[in-house]
Amino acid sequence: MSWNFGWRPYVPVAQRRANAARQVAKMAKGGKTVSPVNLKSRAIATTFWGKAWCDNLEAYSDFANRLPRGRTYIRNGSVVDLQIAEGKVTAIVSGSELYRITIQIKPLAPDIWKCIKTECAGKIDSLIELLQGRLSEGVMRVVTNQKNGLFPSPSQIDLDCSCPDWADMCKHVAAALYGVGARLDEAPHLLFQLRGVNPEELVSAVSVAEATQQTGAPTSVPGLSDAELGDVFGIELASPSTATPALPQKRGTVKPTPRAAKKVQAKAKPKTRTKPAKKRPAPGKKSKSASRLAQ
Numbered sequence: 001m002s003w004n005f006g007w008r009p010y011v012p013v014a015q016r017r018a019n020a021a022r023q024v025a026k027m028a029k030g031g032k033t034v035s036p037v038n039l040k041s042r043a044i045a046t047t048f049w050g051k052a053w054c055d056n057l058e059a060y061s062d063f064a065n066r067l068p069r070g071r072t073y074i075r076n077g078s079v080v081d082l083q084i085a086e087g088k089v090t091a092i093v094s095g096s097e098l099y100r101i102t103i104q105i106k107p108l109a110p111d112i113w114k115c116i117k118t119e120c121a122g123k124i125d126s127l128i129e130l131l132q133g134r135l136s137e138g139v140m141r142v143v144t145n146q147k148n149g150l151f152p153s154p155s156q157i158d159l160d161c162s163c164p165d166w167a168d169m170c171k172h173v174a175a176a177l178y179g180v181g182a183r184l185d186e187a188p189h190l191l192f193q194l195r196g197v198n199p200e201e202l203v204s205a206v207s208v209a210e211a212t213q214q215t216g217a218p219t220s221v222p223g224l225s226d227a228e229l230g231d232v233f234g235i236e237l238a239s240p241s242t243a244t245p246a247l248p249q250k251r252g253t254v255k256p257t258p259r260a261a262k263k264v265q266a267k268a269k270p271k272t273r274t275k276p277a278k279k280r281p282a283p284g285k286k287s288k289s290a291s292r293l294a295q
Helices: 013-029 048-058 067-075 110-120 127-131 137-143 171-186 189-195 206-215 226-233 258-268 288-294
Strands: 079-085 088-094 098-105 157-161
Touching (some): 048 137, 048 171, 067 171, 079 189, 157 171
């Protein structure tokens, strides 16, 4: 295509990378936090959440024609910055020049989220298990369902790119969408942040409920810290005290003071009488009894 029809001249990959590196260095020097997407292999995503995101994109015919060019861009390192926030993805993709992409994603509907939590109740034991994708087949079917799962449908995604391509799903946007899948490999919690839901709400609390029924109060549960347990019950759990509790006193009794205690002990001691010792006469003097015998 000619430049006169609005198309930029083709720029080789090596030159695009060099241009992108210069721009990234310039932005970093200006204080901007830059987070490029660097794949470790040809595979865009390798974990459950990353692959599930990419599979969901490729399942929609609306995106099918434009996604292949996006895969090329993500693999050659053209996504020089990708930021994921609640309901929004922003990216900078290197093409003939640097293009800025904004992807708005609607939050997950409350009724769908409630349905997901109901379907997953008691089937996910820990937050770590959830984020690592170590889920049962039934749970995986629930969270990846196209209509009522965690991933957005095309109608919930609003795309915008600064490039001259008239299509909403240009290759730069496609690269950014694939970049989200790659980023979920490193930080799967960002999917829940993107959809505006809390992943901790999917963690099973069945064992906590059973412990409460048996003891009448929340106790420690394997897999849940005191903070997590407190979140389940909406209370703050205090650490057990090591001090020895004071014994209850009988009604009507008063604890004696130290002085009173000494007086009581003194009265309790039995009195013993001792005979006075007889005085011996001084040397050279005779006692009265001895003088009488001498007479």
